[in-house]
Amino acid sequence: MKKSGGLIYLDNNATTRVDSRVFDEMEPWLREEYGNPSSAYGIGRKSSQALAAARERVASLIQAQPEEILFTSCGSESINTAIRSAISHDPDRTHVVTSAVEHSATIKLCEHLAKRGHEITLLPVDSLGRLDPERLKKSIREDTALVSLLWANNETGVLFPVAEIAAICREKKVPLHIDAVQAVGKLPINVHEFPISFLSLSGHKLHCPKGVGALFIRRRTRFTPWLIGGSQEEGRRGGTQNVAFITALGKAAELAADGIHDETVRIRALRDRLETTLQHRLSGVHVNGDPVFRLPNTTNLRFEGIESEGALMLFDKEGLCCSAGSACTSGSVHPSHVLTAMGVPRDGARASLRFSLGRFTTEEDIENAEKIVIRAVNKLRSL
């Protein structure tokens, strides 16, 4: 696939380029195949069959059953749907356990819930961004309605120990929601290995357009739809389905599943090369987060003596895209809540940059990125 305008795009945790195979699969559903999937005649039935095929593909990416997949508009909606459902069943269960390094979709919802009388436990992480399962165990109470935790952190790539987390939740008989928006497509996932009740994913992290996501809801999990009434999605989410984007998500899921093992090896090697070169050629470069137990595509680096906003401006001039925090907080000068929770001081957080690789990252991109970063860091340090 052709590169767009000489860009070196190393911000794949923020969003990804739409794969042309995904686009091709989607296009007919935006043009001639416009039937409403709820309609009983031919073109309606075609749309409904397209939804069913996409549901199977998405389910298969995480080893779920098709009926366990609910299509949504994005990862944030999936997260909100799962959490709001879990707290809606029992007025005596109002406590939610999550962590201090979740995505803002979870953090903001929990802040909102706290104002409405819910008690929220924000589990801390250590200096490498790791969660202590023992602390999780101790935090679960009689009135805990849900544990909601990341699989992989969007800023550092650090992985939470999902197997242990799920075992604890099962023992304590508390439903578990996993925000796997960054993990799906980057790691092989089998929802039936672990007793997870809900799992959120998002299309635009998988080379699919923005505006579509999915929520895995394990069979027999108690579920209350969130706000949008209607009969679609088996009554779980109203509104005529976005057939084109859901079809795209199906194709994106299939492509992700096909390439997952080879891609992991290729991308990890490029990420490691970038990290090693920068650490050898520049002094004072530190990895934020667990260097081993993390996503293969992500490196979050702290460059002593620079400010990330300055670096981003220099990179931008040379066509290198990366991020100074999570996508949702870039543009703001607040240090990232993730790095802050890991105990990285304010200056250190402001000196940190996240590089996240993807399917279209080449060796040449990494070679060029290394040169650009080295030049920019040396320049900033000499000022």
Ligand code: PLP
């Ligand atoms: N969760 C994580 C870990 C994310 O990285 C993101 C997006 O960056 C989201 C949730 C939200 O997904 P979406 O942008 O599809 O709403």
